Amino acid sequence: MNVHMRKAQGMISPPLALEIEALRIRFLGLIALGDDPDYETLRAVASSNWDHRPMLIARVANAADVADVVDFARRNMLEIAVRSGGHSVCGHSTSEGGVVIDLRDLKAIDIDLDEMTVWAGSGLTAGEVTRALDGHGVAVGFGDSASVGIGGLTLGGGVGYLTRKLGLTIDALIAAEIVTASGSILTVSESSYPDLFWAIRGGGGNFGIVTRFCYRLSPLPEFVGGPLILPATPENIVGFVAAAKVAPDDLTTILMVMPAPPMPFIPPGLVGKTVLLCMMAYAGPAAEADHALAPFRALDNAIADLVRPGPYGMMYLPEAPGPVPTVSIRSLFRDDIDLADASEIIKRLDLCEAPMRVAQIRILGGAASRIPAEATAYAHRDAEILVAFMAMDNSVEAAVAHERWTGVCTLSLGGAQDRGTYVNFLAEQGEDMVRASYGDQNWQRLRQVKHQYDPTNLFRRNHNIPPA
Numbered sequence: 001m002n003v004h005m006r007k008a009q010g011m012i013s014p015p016l017a018l019e020i021e022a023l024r025i026r027f028l029g030l031i032a033l034g035d036d037p038d039y040e041t042l043r044a045v046a047s048s049n050w051d052h053r054p055m056l057i058a059r060v061a062n063a064a065d066v067a068d069v070v071d072f073a074r075r076n077m078l079e080i081a082v083r084s085g086g087h088s089v090c091g092h093s094t095s096e097g098g099v100v101i102d103l104r105d106l107k108a109i110d111i112d113l114d115e116m117t118v119w120a121g122s123g124l125t126a127g128e129v130t131r132a133l134d135g136h137g138v139a140v141g142f143g144d145s146a147s148v149g150i151g152g153l154t155l156g157g158g159v160g161y162l163t164r165k166l167g168l169t170i171d172a173l174i175a176a177e178i179v180t181a182s183g184s185i186l187t188v189s190e191s192s193y194p195d196l197f198w199a200i201r202g203g204g205g206n207f208g209i210v211t212r213f214c215y216r217l218s219p220l221p222e223f224v225g226g227p228l229i230l231p232a233t234p235e236n237i238v239g240f241v242a243a244a245k246v247a248p249d250d251l252t253t254i255l256m257v258m259p260a261p262p263m264p265f266i267p268p269g270l271v272g273k274t275v276l277l278c279m280m281a282y283a284g285p286a287a288e289a290d291h292a293l294a295p296f297r298a299l300d301n302a303i304a305d306l307v308r309p310g311p312y313g314m315m316y317l318p319e320a321p322g323p324v325p326t327v328s329i330r331s332l333f334r335d336d337i338d339l340a341d342a343s344e345i346i347k348r349l350d351l352c353e354a355p356m357r358v359a360q361i362r363i364l365g366g367a368a369s370r371i372p373a374e375a376t377a378y379a380h381r382d383a384e385i386l387v388a389f390m391a392m393d394n395s396v397e398a399a400v401a402h403e404r405w406t407g408v409c410t411l412s413l414g415g416a417q418d419r420g421t422y423v424n425f426l427a428e429q430g431e432d433m434v435r436a437s438y439g440d441q442n443w444q445r446l447r448q449v450k451h452q453y454d455p456t457n458l459f460r461r462n463h464n465i466p467p468a
Contacts (some may be wrong), residue, residue: 012055016076020056023072029061029105031173033194042102045086045093046147047327051400052096054081059102063211066101067183070209073099074181074458082209084122085149086414089329090428092205092461093152103151106211111136116217117174122151122210126160127316130346134311137222141166143424144254144279146316150438154213156424157202157378159386161225161281161315164252164366166218170201170376171368175214180207181454189214197454199449203438204423205462206446207453223312224282224289228296229266229303232274234297234342237361240278241337242362243295251292252366257345258358265304274349280307281315323394325356328402330409331388331425332416333380335359341413345387348409354391354402359409362386377446379439380422387413388425426463434463444468 012020012033024031032039033056057077073080079098086093094100106121110130118140120129127146133139141162143153150169158169166172175189178200186208188197199207205392229237237257244253256277260270278296280290286309293307323399334341345359364383373381389409391402406427409414419438420426435443447468450457455467 008010010116011354019076019306023068027058027065027068029065030059032057032059043094043100044324045083045088045091046324047087047089047091048324048394049326049328049396050091052091052094054095054100055097057102059084059105060211061105063177063179063185066103066179066209066211067185069099069101070179070181070458071183074183074456080459081463082151082205082459084151085125085147085153087145087148088152089327089425090463094150095461098461101209103149103209103211108212111138111217113138113217117214118217119214120150121212122149124150126150126153127313130313130316133217135311137219137221138217139166139283139312140169140172140215140217142169144315145319146313147319150213151210152205153424155200155202155204155210157422158309159362159364159368159422159424161252161254161279161312162251162283163362163368164247165283165363167367167371168378169215170370170378172215172218173201174194174216176200176210176213178208178210181456181458185211195449198375198451199377199446201376202274202423202442203446203449203465204273206450206459206465208459220283220312222285222309224284224286224293224307224309225280225312225315226306226308226310227317228278228280228305228307229260230276230278230291231303232276232346233300234339234346236276237342237345238438239299240276240296241361241363241385243299245246245365247295247363249291249366250282250284250288252281252283253363254359255361255363257349257361259356260303265306268364270303274346275303279315281312283312317370325392325394326396326399326402328354328391328393328399328406329388329427330406330416330429331386331421332413333383333419333421334385334387334413337385338385342351344412345409348389348405348412352391352400352402354393354404354405356392357402358390360388362388373441377438377442379420379437379442386422386425423463437463
């Protein structure tokens with residue numbers, strides 16, 4: 001279950017208080033305790049399923065700060081939670097009574113257009129990096145939300161708007177700076193600590209805390225994208241999926257079955273009614289995009305068509321201000337979507353009482369499928385479709401019901417228990433699902449790397465891989 005109620009913060013003993021004070025003196029960043037004025041703001045994460053109160057929040061300024069806090073937590077046997085964007089669907093970005101290592105001030109970005117690389121601090125969001133690259137006509141493929149941190153997104157794989165064109169986010173990763181459980185600061189790549197570099201590309205935060213990523217840049221001089229909104233019928237869902245599977249790799253799509261949002265281009269009478277919000281991302285010139293988009297535009301009379309040339313960063317739709325919602329999610333891989341599946345998806349959406357509910361259908365393949373399965377720790381290169389059911393609401397009580405709803409939805413499409421799912425969409429679904437999601441073919445190798453770099457399982461607040 002993803003819903004946890006608040007617990008009281010534990011007392012800090014006098015010896016521990018002295019250690020914290022010594023840490024503060026030598027620390028370049030910020031240490032926040034429960035009675036500090038900025039503690040309440042710093043401890044908030046991107047969903048309100050959790051109201052954890054860490055004993056200490058360390059807003060680090062560099063890798064040396066991270067290593068110092070890791071050493072402090074290890075010596076005092078304290079749980080470590082690592083926070084980049086704070087979007088962990090299991091609340092792994094925070095801790096009850098432990099230490100949160102907050103990376104949000106690690107925002108340095110170094111773009112080298114001669115070498116076609118970018119070093120990006122792990123406190124940056126996908127939107128921040130994308131906006132910095134847009135002006136140079138280059139890109140790294142991240143996810144579909146501007147506010148998601150690049151840290152957790154990258155370590156879990158990175159499925160987004162350029163997956164078919166450029167592959168996963170990890171397919172652009174060529175090096176990383178990481179702090180291990182021993183406090184060592186390493187730079188890893190294919191030629192330096194290659195086993196660790198392999199493991200962090202899909203193995204999550206099990207092996208250390210990444211403070212900087214180096215990505216390969218891809219030219220993107222022209223881009224066409226945006227939302228195409230269609231009536232929500234089973235035939236349109238099936239037709240969309242069929243067209244997306246045979247589309248050129250330049251086109252990546254995300255289909256969302258959801259209530260129509262209150263936006264200027266939506267007729268008032270349709271707001272709140274179920275529609276297909278189709279996010280279309282074509283990595284190329286407008287003339288070629290029109291040809292690739294034609295089968296989708298031919299499916300039905302569009303409610304709205306805002307697909308247009310522009311910078312890649314325009315794909316990140318504005319995020320509504322307001323209270324932080326609870327988020328419930330379950331996901332699974334599928335090979336196809338037929339009319340019965342599409343009808344079931346629409347029916348399940350209508351049975352959910354959450355003010356925002358969505359069935360998200362991502363067509364995979366393309367460049368992501370052509371990377372050899374053994375090249376990285378991401379286990380699902382052969383997956384064709386990723387389906388996720390999500391519900392957002394305003395109370396933990398409602399979230400309990402939505403957890404059940406998302407579970408029933410995935411089961412109605414066959415469930416994920418055999419194959420597992422995308423690690424970044426994995427809820428608290430038990431150890432068997434964790435193992436399936438990392439993949440049986442990778443599991444033992446991941447455990448061996450874990451044993452080498454984190455033999456005591458210090459980094460365990462994650463979808464955990466136990467040391468061999």
